[in-house]
Amino acid sequence: MNIFRLLGDLSHLLAIIILLLKIWKTRSCAGISGKSQILFAIVYTTRYLDLLTTYISAYNTVMKLVFIVASYATVYLMYVKFKATYDHNHDTFRIEFLLVPALILALLINHEFTVLEVLWTFSIYLESVAILPQLFLVSKTGEAESITSHYLFALGSYRALYLLNWVYRYFVEDHYELIAIVAGVVQTILYCDFFYLYITKVLKGKKLQLPA
């Protein structure tokens, strides 16, 4: 464990908590893409199957359980409890266009051709594009609530911090995982324009408005 990965995990946990609080407190999931939340639930389910097979540490196990439970709780809140506030008119990204390529790529490019490893690889590829429905929704509505942009900033920062973690592990532990690194770079790049808008607007107290 290193400080970059710890900060990354905490940023990830913060994002998930911000989102749950936003939906629970405002009793509304307006401005949130349910499709992205479904993709995240799939990402954690397919990535953390090793909870059943290998024990790495209490921290690792607890965080995986938290991420799985929180992602399903979010999907439940959006599609069941606060379903009336779900913006299905704007949340129209076709997630099959993300799921199928990620699965095909995972079958073609992986570390070893076993069920667990292919599913882990699938979850890595899927996570890198899982935020696209959310960014698509924000671009369609042209704006995002401040709390939603804080959620996105924390979520984007988590994988950006993981990039630093991978640099650290390469130089200090002589360890690297090319599949995770390439997908992590793609994932972070997708946030770039949001990061720019967040830093230039939201941090100055303005609302996140995308140029129409």
Add this chain to the structure above:
Amino acid sequence: TQNQSSHDEL
């Protein structure tokens, strides 16, 4: 060393 199938990251 390329890490194989024991993924220790979240």
